[in-house]
Amino acid sequence: MIEVQDIRKAFDGEEILKGITTTFPKGQTNLIIGQSGAGKTVFLKCLLGLFRPDKGKILYDGSPYSSFSDEEQRELRQQMGMVFQGGALFDSMTVEENVMFPLRMFTRQRRSVMIKRVKEVLDRVNLAEAQHKKFPVEISGGMQKRVSIARAIVNKPKYLFCDEPNSGLDPQTATVIDNLILELTREYDITTVINTHDMNSVLEIGEKIVFLKGGKLEWEGDKNVIFKTDNESVTEFVYSSDLFQKVRKAQNQGF
Numbered sequence: 001m002i003e004v005q006d007i008r009k010a011f012d013g014e015e016i017l018k019g020i021t022t023t024f025p026k027g028q029t030n031l032i033i034g035q036s037g038a039g040k041t042v043f044l045k046c047l048l049g050l051f052r053p054d055k056g057k058i059l060y061d062g063s064p065y066s067s068f069s070d071e072e073q074r075e076l077r078q079q080m081g082m083v084f085q086g087g088a089l090f091d092s093m094t095v096e097e098n099v100m101f102p103l104r105m106f107t108r109q110r111r112s113v114m115i116k117r118v119k120e121v122l123d124r125v126n127l128a129e130a131q132h133k134k135f136p137v138e139i140s141g142g143m144q145k146r147v148s149i150a151r152a153i154v155n156k157p158k159y160l161f162c163d164e165p166n167s168g169l170d171p172q173t174a175t176v177i178d179n180l181i182l183e184l185t186r187e188y189d190i191t192t193v194i195n196t197h198d199m200n201s202v203l204e205i206g207e208k209i210v211f212l213k214g215g216k217l218e219w220e221g222d223k224n225v226i227f228k229t230d231n232e233s234v235t236e237f238v239y240s241s242d243l244f245q246k247v248r249k250a251q252n253q254g255f
């Protein structure tokens with residue numbers, strides 16, 4: 001679980017995060033949504049420890065980051081997996097080498113043990129063995145995302161952060177990737193936080209949704225109540241998507 005207590009972050013005197021308080025429980029998918037410029041990425045970077053908030057606290061399973069020694073911060077980083085927007089795979093490495101990278105960086109396991117673990121996670125994300133020796137350019141965008149997820153979970157993280165995991169994917173593949181993240185989150189009891197613009201994701205895996213507006217937490221809830229809120233900022237945002245308009249129409253027609 002990650003608890004965020006009144007965090008603030010400014011750049012050059014301009015406050016970007018204006019006192020955010022929320023909780024991201026483990027074993028479920030937590031989504032951060034909001035308009036472009038709302039502060040989602042800055043927030044995610046604070047959770048990742050890449051930005052240090054000017055004020056407030058972030059607690060990882062009860063322990064505040066600010067109290068961590070350098071060694072504890074290093075340990076925490078090893079417990080974090082990240083799925084980057086574009087996949088961010090190393091082009092010069094094969095699929096297997098990409099997934100093995102965190103193990104080589106952070107652990108001292110024997111090569112045979114690492115190879116076994118790499119195979120295990122690639123199987124878990126349903127990437128066929130024929131793809132394991134290929135380079136990222138030789139596989140599809142959806143497969144690249146699977147590799148990126150495999151790399152993020154290979155070192156058994158307690159926390160998984162995903163920045164726009166669906167960008168560049170067709171809707172069907174995006175749904176498969178969303179559900180894969182949801183399954184892994186539950187199976188390994190991970191605290192997962194996903195930064196997304198994708199309304200399909202909100203409907204599919206929005207177990208907790210945090211809506212940011214102008215650096216503040218405007219609303220929080222889940223996929224079942226987001227339709228029912230009378231918060232105008234949220235409704236304006238969600239109903240601007242085609243998908244939500246169709247759902248609302250269907251609801252109005254009594255389906």
Ligand SMILES: Nc1ncnc2c1ncn2[C@@H]1O[C@H](COP(=O)(O)OP(=O)(O)OP(=O)(O)O)[C@@H](O)[C@H]1O
Binds near residue numbers: 011043
């Ligand atoms: N390193 C930085 N230095 C200065 N300003 C920054 C920095 N990072 C972000 N900002 C500013 O913070 C604000 C929020 O940016 P952020 O990237 O968090 O928005 P976002 O909600 O993720 O938007 P998008 O959906 O477009 O990615 C923007 O005005 C941006 O210019």
